[in-house]
Amino acid sequence: MSQSPSPSVFTSFLRWLRLKNYQYEVTFALYMLTPTEKFIFNTLLLLIVSMFVIAAYVYLPNHVVTVCNRIWYYWAGDPFSSDFSFVGYDMLMDKVKMAAVKTATATATAAVGSRVPEL
Template sequence: MNSMKSLWEFIKKWKYRYEVTMPLYAMTPMEQLILNSLFFIGVVFLAIALYKYAPVQIQLLAERAYYYYTGVDSSASLDHDKASSIQAGGLSTGTGYI
């Protein structure tokens, strides 16, 4: 229960900081609604971008760190496997290409 109370106090403190820092007290209710909506949309877009692109960037950084640490390019082995499978299998028919 204490953690919920401290979380609630933390949220109230940040809400207070937001209201004091932004000039919300000098705006009409409609202007406050517009500003808060734009802020909320921006936060949502940021969260979506982090959800979609952060895993890709983390994987890319991990591959680069692995290369810098070992000197072996992990993507080169994947390309070699793809090339050998294409050479071994040849072109298949019915791929849908005209």
Template sequence: MSQFACWQKWLQRKKHHFELSFAVYMMTPGEKFAFYSIFFLLTALTFIAIILYLPHHISFLVGRAWYYINGEQIDVGEVVKEMSSSVLQPETTGSEVLTTAGEELLREL
């Protein structure tokens, strides 16, 4: 049996299990449409809320844990920004050398 056929059979079993659990199989097509519309709406709103609010909530929890362990306040967002800026913009790079060499060349011309 191919991989695609296995996945298809697994999805059919999950759909069947879902319809049996919530008695969707006994509904008329209009009721099924309403049920699945509401289910999709609630799932989509939950997913959007997780994406928007979970990172802030996790940083708040990390800040609280840091306070309880070390006894001092820490702004997790600022620490992450500082770390990412230091990684993205190292002190002395080849690009700085090239920029200064390019400026000197332009002055000479």
């Protein structure tokens, strides 16, 4: 018995690309358009998507920093500074450390308590 050879990686990739193109055309009903109409639609779609990507690349980091600074202001009560010198920082860090120790202790206790006794 001989088995037919499996298709090459290149052939499989081309098949996958054709399938994705078919799915794209069926999803957006492009299969019923003329080639000129398809070109216009695809050009407009590419233009809009590229504008969104460029806008996100240019403006999103600054927007995220602005939002973070506003959250910091509402939480800490003063503008953000890189040296973390707001009132109560040491007390906050002590509470965070105590919560971490309590969580680690509770986790360790639960892990020891859930062990099955050996026979």
